[in-house]
Amino acid sequence: MSPVHYSTPAGLFAAHHSQIRWTKTLVRGSSIVTGETQPAESTGFPSVVNLHKQSQAFQNHIKLLESVDWANTSIGDPSEWPIALRTICSFVLACPFPTALYWGEDLVILYNKPYTELTAQKHPSLLGKLYREGWPEIWQLMEETMENAFYNAKPSTKDDDLLFINRHGFLEECYFSWSLVPVLHPDGKVGGLLNPAFDSTKRVIAERHIQTLRNLGQMAATAQEADNFYQVALESLLSNPYDIPFACIYKIQQLSFVLSASIGLPSNHNLIPYLIDASSPLAEYYITAHKSISYVLFENVEEFCAGSDQCRRGWDIPVQRAVIYPIFANEGDRPSGMLMMGLNPRRPFDEVYQIFLELLSRQLATGMGRVQLFEEDVKRVNEITELSRQNGIELQRQLAQTTKELKQSEMKFTRMAEICPAGIYIADSSGALSYVNQAWSEISGNPKSQPLTEWMDSIHPDDLKLVKSSWEKCFRGEQQRLEYRWKTPYQGKERWTIASSAPEYDHHGQIIGVTGCIMNVSERKNSEKYQQKRAEEAIERKRQQEYFIDMTSHEMRNPLGAIIQTVDFVVESLHNLLQMVSSRKSFSSIDIARKVNENILDMKTIVLCTTHMRRITNDILTLSKVDSNLLLVTPVDFQLKECVEGVLKMFEAELQSKQIASELDFDKSYTELGICWVKADPSRFNQVLINLFTNAIKFTDKRPHRLIKLNISASTERPSLPDSTINQCTILVENPIYLIFSVTDTGSGLKEGERAILFQRFMQATPKTHVKYGGSGLGLFICRKLVELQGGEITVSSVEGQGSTFAFYIVAQRGSNPDDKSMNSLPVVSTSPKLVDAFQLNQSSYNFTLLNLSDLHVLIVEDNVINQRILRKQLNQIGWTTYVANHGQEALEQIAKSKFRSSALDDAFPLDICLVDVEMPVMDGITCVRKIREMEQKGELCGHVPAIAVSANARKEQIDKMIAAGMDDFVTKPYRIPELLEKMKVVLARISGQDKGVGMNMDKTGKV
Incomplete structure (x- = not known):
């Protein structure tokens, strides 16, 4: 940027010279260069020509400057000031706006008359002081900027800069728009800094006050319930913690004040007790404000914070003062509530502050009155509606008056439409939308800022024809209700809407437009779609299960039918064979062998069928375990x-x-x-x-x-x-x-x-x-x-x-x-099919010598008489002695009479092992074996009574429960006799400590 030269006659700026001369000022970039074209000797403090024409205040300020002892400052006596200083000093004094000059490296302060409004109580002591001494509270903040401007000739400027300065006896929240311009000597060196400054505090604070009042007004305009109005209203003030660090509202009930709402303080704070009566320390302030039509200043806030946290919202320093205003929500001279607000500790409680709080309290009162009026209107409308239902003639008489009242409330209900969650729209006679609320814009995806003429372009193409048809029918006088979709954003879900439309008529019965509303039903639609999918899946699962049951039933019935028919044939065959023997008719051994072989083949068929049925049962059991993660x-x-x-x-x-x-x-x-x-x-x-x-x-x-x-x-x-x-x-x-x-x-x-x-x-x-x-x-x-x-x-x-x-x-x-370790632990639990060839099991499998057991005595504990009889018959066929008990209690009684009894008599019967069913009446098998083990621990029984569980319960938890109760092993139903005998062999061998050829014989003490 090229330098610009300004030459001005001395008639504008002059010093005490013996003759008129010219001064020269050069603005280079963002610096001021001063010089002279006609040097002359200076004889005093720089001044302004025609001083007598200036205001008295201006003249007094010049005299004040002349009275300063400049000789004791670093810039020296004014008569020795360089022409650059004198020139810029004259410029500063003549400026009509606040301007200060900081000269020399020490930044000695000099300012004009308008600048004194910024300094307030610091004036006039600020003149001639060093900047760091005159403004100690902001020196640390400004030091770097000052040095950068002085030593690097770099100017600075800021708008609405927040500075906390002490000009009224406390650190005050102030806002300034200022510039810092280096002033150069003719040789290019910086001599000082020029500082034009404007106090924008009032404007910034005013804008903040206006915004706070606007927030409160917007909230009050949408409030509908008086019960929570005050709390919602105070919450709208949270955006301005500086001017309202805390606030609370008390409702007046008889002779007491009851807390209605508060912000900025915890609920148990000393300043906001729930009830203030005559005995409360705060009572005198509220009573005084209640009697007064103006506010009451509360100076000793800190005293009431003893034992509670001090309010530090805003500037993070304790609030020291508060003010209490009466709230006149209703017509009359008696307040309906009291408002206490904490004051900004960084601002004076001046007239501007008072006006702001007065407007705020009035707006609260007006808002509460409006809400109460709204509730009264709603109540009145409800009453009128009920009255119209009861008496239509009376409704006609009151219609004119009611219409007038409703017109007065029209603006209130218009605002309600804006906060309604349903989208509301109004179309004119041409079909163009003339009004939509915010909810309609959000649901349809058509912002209010865009034209509403093309709103149908946002409808899903598949539903556009349906919507147009419904729209035409509505303009023909038919009310419409339909569901349709909007165009879905990229990768978005379908947006469904339910719309209701009705035609509007004039007094001649002509359709003048359509009104309606829409609701977003996307979640319901998606839920219905999801439920439909779940229902289809459930139907498919049910179909699969029914198919599975049909197959399983078929697979079980086929072998079951074969078993029944084969058993009938075997019974008939054995009956015929018995008749042949009993009648002593002549028959050959070949006939007998043929009959026996036929029966053996039939029995093998039964074994094959039962094996097939068992395999299906095992599949179902395994599936159950898979489903249960067991x-x-x-x-x-x-x-x-x-x-x-x-x-x-x-x-x-x-x-x-x-x-x-x-x-x-x-x-x-x-x-x-x-x-x-x-x-x-x-x-x-x-x-x-x-x-x-x-x-x-x-x-x-x-x-x-x-x-x-x-x-x-x-x-x-x-x-x-x-x-x-x-x-x-x-x-x-x-x-x-x-x-x-x-x-x-x-x-x-x-x-x-x-x-x-x-x-x-x-x-x-x-x-x-x-x-x-x-x-x-x-x-x-x-x-x-x-x-x-x-x-x-x-x-x-x-x-x-x-x-x-x-x-x-x-x-x-x-x-x-x-x-080496197989006989020292229980066998692995397994419910898989046994690896036994069903067709190789014959009578030799029941041979006693297979197990090397002699004269075994077995107690069968079984409630099913058929199972009891069959098992007893099979064991007796081997040559063993069997006893039976119908439930666990009978089993305990019989064991008490056996050789296991510690005080057994000579007639006590021998007993080697117990086969115990689990599910039985009176006493189940698990309880029975648990009592047997308790009797062993008490010494009522000698030794260990072997017990094997015989049950259809085959789940792992059920088997673990049997073993935990004291069973030595278990066999699951259905089972083959060789499987049972093998289990008995393992248990008896483990208990007796023998691995092979176990023979069990009981002495009189019941020991093996």
């Missing part, structure tokens, strides 16, 4: 080869009868790893193999070429099965071994689309699968869950007409021979 894996050490061969042994008879060949192949990867014993859960692993073998037999039975292959391999790396649709479940074990199994059959195979649903619940390859092959649709779903539970995956590969291969793997560890 299916657990119990790893134990076992020989994999023997376990697999046991599974194949189970199907040996069925494979032979259906002429299906089977192969078992151990891959070289298995032998190379030297695996013999593994640690995994054999029961869960067996369930998968049994299910896969069952399916393979089912689908291979009618094929011309019938072959099932089982291949077993192993790996130390997790395998990747092709086409697996099952999520991989990771189980972290140390040194894992992945056992891989594949079951390949030459069955009918699967189509491409059938594999995707094969491992889902209640799903079979096709709806015809059950009709053709039977089954519940649970087997492969259970296989999937069991494989995932063991950390593996399962998949299928198949070609229609050529067969299928089901492959899966599980995570295991290397195991060890557990012979």
